[in-house]
Amino acid sequence: xxxxxxxxxxxxxxxxxxxxxxxxxxxxxxxxxxxxxxxxxxxxxxxxxxxxxxxxxxxxxxxxxxxxxxxxxxxxxxxxxxxxxxxxxxxxxxxxxxxxxxxxxxxxxxxxxxxxxxxxxxxxxxxxxxxxxxxxxxxxxxxxxxxxxxxxxxxxxxxxxxxxxxxxxxxxxxxxxxxxxxxxxxxxxxxxxxxxxxxxxxxxxxxxxxxxxxxxxxxxxxxxxxxxxxxxxxxxxxxxxxxxxxxxxxxxxxxxxxxxxxxxxxxxx
Numbered sequence: 001x002x003x004x005x006x007x008x009x010x011x012x013x014x015x016x017x018x019x020x021x022x023x024x025x026x027x028x029x030x031x032x033x034x035x036x037x038x039x040x041x042x043x044x045x046x047x048x049x050x051x052x053x054x055x056x057x058x059x060x061x062x063x064x065x066x067x068x069x070x071x072x073x074x075x076x077x078x079x080x081x082x083x084x085x086x087x088x089x090x091x092x093x094x095x096x097x098x099x100x101x102x103x104x105x106x107x108x109x110x111x112x113x114x115x116x117x118x119x120x121x122x123x124x125x126x127x128x129x130x131x132x133x134x135x136x137x138x139x140x141x142x143x144x145x146x147x148x149x150x151x152x153x154x155x156x157x158x159x160x161x162x163x164x165x166x167x168x169x170x171x172x173x174x175x176x177x178x179x180x181x182x183x184x185x186x187x188x189x190x191x192x193x194x195x196x197x198x199x200x201x202x203x204x205x206x207x208x209x210x211x212x213x214x215x216x217x218x219x220x221x222x223x224x225x226x227x228x229x230x231x232x233x234x235x236x237x238x239x240x241x242x243x244x245x246x247x248x249x250x251x252x253x254x255x256x257x258x259x260x261x262x263x264x265x266x267x268x269x
């Protein structure tokens with residue numbers, strides 16, 4: 001099923017999104033037992049489908065993206081972290097940083113994996129048993145703060161507020177038996193910027209879970225961003241960076257479309 005998180009009459013709820021876009025209320029916990037009550041729900045505001053415990057991100061995980069950056073395919077998955085305060089709802093704005101200014105903010109469509117139970121030293125062949133489902137993610141990146149301003153670490157340029165839109169829904173594993181056979185795209189305004197398939201991952205989803213859980217605990221509610229395909233803005237000639245007034249859509253087969261407008265960060269006067 002497809003799970004959404006939303007507000008109705010000011011109250012946060014979980015719901016099941018049906019093929020006709022109707023919603024019924026779910027009872028229970030997102031990473032626990034969920035039951036469809038069959039009670040119709042009114043969605044006042046759509047939220048990111050999960051408020052993540054941790055956000056683990058994998059860089060340079062598509063062969064063509066590694067090639068466009070001039071990097072050799074890594075021997076092991078490249079791990080970095082993203083601040084959970086970066087999460088943004090579908091439809092809410094990506095804010096271009098102005099307190100720590102960046103004029104080099106980039107889009108990155110990514111398949112996001114949601115872990116449903118404690119995951120530690122998991123073997124590859126059982127890794128998907130620990131997955132609740134999948135959603136669309138946008139690993140928004142301030143390239144200047146990621147590189148020159150980050151002290152050699154990527155987290156600064158990846159963790160500004162609003163830099164992790166997620167949604168619109170979590171498609172559970174019964175909907176997606178193979179997460180490495182999905183079309184994935186980014187559309188900026190009306191222009192298709194990335195258009196590829198998750199089968200180009202250097203390390204597929206089970207391999208990532210095995211690696212990330214090795215000698216490390218992935219708690220329920222952890223989100224794994226699995227990397228982006230080629231076509232990012234900084235690798236284009238000339239580079240293409242997000243501007244106020246843009247609209248960015250991440251689209252993944254069997255999951256849906258995650259759309260966010262782009263604005264400037266409001267500063268207190």
